[in-house]
Amino acid sequence: MAPIAETPTIDRAAVLLVEDMPALARLYIETLSKVGIAVDHAETGAEALAALAQGRYATVLLDLNLPDMNGMDILQHIRDQQIPVAPIVITAHGSVNTAVDAMRLGAFDFLVKPFPGDRLTVTVRNTLERMRLQREVDAWREDLGRDRYYGFIGRSPTMQAVYRIIDSAAASKATVFITGESGTGKELCAEAIHRRSPRRDQPFIALNCGAIPRDLMESEIFGHVKGAFTGAVADREGAAVRADGGTLFLDEICELPPELQTKLLRFLQTGQVTAVGGSRDRKVDLRIVCATNRDPAEEVRRGRFREDLYYRLLVIPVTLPPLREREDDVLLIARQFLHDYAAEEGKTFGDFDIEVAEDLQRYAWPGNVRQLQNVVRNIVVLHDGGRVSRAMLPSPVRSLIPAAQPSRPIELPPPMPSGATSPVRPLWMVEKETIEAAITACDGHVPRAAALLGISASTIYRKRLNWEAEGHD
Known part of the structure; x- marks a missing residue:
């Protein structure tokens, strides 16, 4: 197989030409090279199969009559192996039956020899564009169509945004700061970051800073030596050492007492651990992920959380949306x-x-x-x-799903003078008409109407209940 020198390409897509006649091969290659399309050439079916195994081609120009096999067998191979390539069949023996058989096996287009150069160029361009669009669609489908992600369940746009942040941040060692209400899955998010990262085979150590007694917190994070305090009957490694090489997850980070915040800041700056009662520093390599259900910026403003520690931790923020x-x-x-x-x-x-x-x-x-x-x-x-x-x-x-209540009188403003009309209508009326019109336009599909209105479906359901309870139905 003779590779042609690379030239500027359309979406950098490569074309594999499978043609056993050298003169025709040179003609096709020159025609396509003039419009910036790079071509590799295979003279036999065996060479073509070996080239296709590399998985780098967007399309293959395939002559059906080859010296060692029939081009239909190559089409069948492409289909069986699910090779992501769009075949264009070339033959001097064109017929309707041949075209139908080729299309049935996955051919994108069909060229009958002889054909003009512009026909070849247009066909290849169209095929490359189709493959480019298909790759984009596949990428969007993978990115936006995930309803499962490392333990998370959800396909909403807000969760897709969370998945993308995790995808981007996982490979880094940068600290991740997760915020969100209780029950939104902050520890699940931390585990997803770890499992998506190169540290996935190393320890994931989770520590809930709000569940550990204040006087034991430092020992839990950094460890202690024998005799450091009453009850320290043996040396004990802390969470930071146990997580060496992996990920340390500090949940409810805003519960840390001020004195320990200072020590955590020093640890983040130096990467060295000093056990309680010890005198030797130990270097560790780990990734810090922390979380809180509070507003950390508000905690800083109230003086309960160190500002320098906050900004040291806030490298990659992740906000988990409420349900x-x-x-x-x-x-x-x-x-x-x-x-x-x-x-x-x-x-x-x-x-x-x-x-x-x-x-x-x-x-x-x-x-x-x-x-x-x-x-x-x-x-x-x-x-x-x-x-x-x-x-x-x-x-x-x-009990929190309100039942329909009887209508109650609505106090109306004094009547307008005869013949006069008010340009102002109650806000609920305008809102209700807009929402109901959207639902009607969507054939009664509330979630679709909500998406068009830029609100959640639950908002529509709650508003409908309120209108019913207030006698606005």
């Missing part, structure tokens, strides 16, 4: 929990009734994913059946 802002993720997560817990408990649940699905979507979930998880587990443990009915919802959730 109420994740649109249709609620049902996706709930159904996964239902499936898992039903299998675990030996129950027959398969899905939620329609009204229950609507209830779950409109509920605000102040406890986020953790609360949803507990609600579904409660249902599965205490009930059984093919579908979850509204009667099975635990009282905290069921």
Whole structure:
């Protein structure tokens, strides 16, 4: 196989020409090179198969009559091996049947010898453009279509943004600062960063700074030597040493006492650990990921968290959205929990009734994913059946879904003078008309209407309930 000197290419896509006649091969190569398309040439089917195995070509110009095999066999090989290449078949024996057979095997286009140079150029350009667009679509589908990601469940745009940050940050050693309400999955995020990183085979050590007594915190992080304090009967490695080579996750970082914040700052600057009661420093190589459910900037303003430590930690911020802002993720997560817990408990649940699905979507979930998880587990443990009915919802959730209330009189302003009209209408009326018009335009599909309006589906459900309760239906 003779590679042609590389020239500026369209999207840097490479073309493999499979042609056993040298004169024709030179003609095709010269024609395509003039428009900046680089071509590699294979004279036999065996050379073509070896070249295709490299997986670097966007398209292949394939003569069907080769000295060692039929071009159809190469098409079949491309299809069987799912090689991402768009074949263009070239033959001097064109017929409708041959074209149909080639297209059935995955050929993108069909050229019958002899053909003009501009026909070749246009065909190859179109094929390369198609492959470029296909790569973009595949990339977007992979990036935006993920509904599972290292333990996370969710396909909403806000979660896709979180996945992209983790993808970008994982390979670095830079400190990650995760914020979000309780129950949004901060430790899951830290684990995803670790599992996505080159440190994935090294330790992941998690430490909850809010669950450790104040006087033991330093020892838990940095370790201690025998006799350092009452009860220290032996040397003990801290979390920082156990995480050497891997990731140290400090959850609820804002709970650290001020004196320990100073020591943590020194550790971040030097990378050296000094055990409590010890005199020797130990160098460690680890990545710090921290999290809090508080507003760290507010903690700094109130003097409860060191400003220099805050900015030392705030290299890559990740904000996990509350469940109420994740649109249709609620049902996706709930159904996964239902499936898992039903299998675990030996129950027959398969899905939620329609009204229950609507209830779950409109509920605000102040406890986020953790609360949803507990609600579904409660249902599965205490009930059984093919579908979850509204009667099975635990009282905290069921009681917070308001029932329709009787209409009550609305106090109207004094009537306008005869013949006069007011240019101002109540805000709820304008809002209701806009939302209902969007739902009608979307054939009753509330999530689609919500997306067009730039709000979440749960917002629409809550507003509808409020209008009903206030007699605005």
